[in-house]
Amino acid sequence: xxxxxxxxxxxxxxxxxxxxxxxxxxxxxxxxxxxxxxxxxxxxxxxxxxxxxxxxxxxxxxxxxxxxxxxxxxxxxxxxxxxxxxxxxxxxxxxxxxxxxxxxxxxxxxx
Amino acid sequence: xxxxxxxxxxxxxxxxxxxxxxxxxxxxxxxxxxxxxxxxxxxxxxxxxxxxxxxxxxxxxxxxxxxxxxxxxxxxxxxxxxxxxxxxxxxxxxxxxxxxxxxxxxxxxxxxxxxx
Numbered sequence: 246x247x248x249x250x251x252x253x254x255x256x257x258x259x260x261x262x263x264x265x266x267x268x269x270x271x272x273x274x275x276x277x278x279x280x281x282x283x284x285x286x287x288x289x290x291x292x293x294x295x296x297x298x299x300x301x302x303x304x305x306x307x308x309x310x311x312x313x314x315x316x317x318x319x320x321x322x323x324x325x326x327x328x329x330x331x332x333x334x335x336x337x338x339x340x341x342x343x344x345x346x347x348x349x350x351x352x353x354x355x356x
Numbered sequence: 357x358x359x360x361x362x363x364x365x366x367x368x369x370x371x372x373x374x375x376x377x378x379x380x381x382x383x384x385x386x387x388x389x390x391x392x393x394x395x396x397x398x399x400x401x402x403x404x405x406x407x408x409x410x411x412x413x414x415x416x417x418x419x420x421x422x423x424x425x426x427x428x429x430x431x432x433x434x435x436x437x438x439x440x441x442x443x444x445x446x447x448x449x450x451x452x453x454x455x456x457x458x459x460x461x462x463x464x465x466x467x468x469x470x471x472x
Contacts, residue, residue: 287449287463333399342388342453346399
């Protein structure tokens with residue numbers, strides 16, 4: 246059965262800290278790994294990763310995929326209170342376009 | 357990025373009534389849309405895949421007679437929660453797959469359903 250597992254499930258840090266969120270996956274017909282940020286409404290897209298070892302960056306956020314070890318990490322440097330959210334990792338299993346989501350990591354950044 | 361809308365954003369209904377939620381892709385055609393359900397503090401659970409012009413494909417454990425899906429055009433899918441019960445109260449999110457440009461999924465803003 247396809248599955249995506251995230252860790253930790255929750256995290257509390259202080260502003261300025263750096264955090265690393267983990268996502269491992271076991272998916273047949275793997276096509277891509279996606280990261281989303283969810284605040285009060287629907288998820289907003291952060292990154293899509295398809296190739297191993299290529300880091301994607303957007304401001305203070307970065308992510309990388311390891312297709313050999315079947316995991317991805319999302320790094321957030323110099324965290325701010327606005328980074329507080331649920332971070333979701335999902336795997337796209339190829340032909341159908343279906344996304345399989347992990348449980349999410351709830352990040353709380355304290356001032 | 358592409359835009360997907362959902363309507364209504366919030367709805368309160370009485371037990372036993374039916375509620376229809378619309379999902380529209382505003383600037384691209386989507387032959388495939390997905391419906392998710394999210395419980396408080398939980399992740400997104402895929403309910404069904406909505407295919408334009410054909411029957412929806414439901415995930416295991418999702419009652420197709422309870423959650424009716426219609427994908428009558430390339431820009432609109434609807435989810436109807438029939439004979440709603442309080443346990444159907446949830447956050448329902450749709451997404452639309454842009455299979456032509458980049459094969460990315462774009463999420464709607466979600467619909468908060470409360471059944472009293």
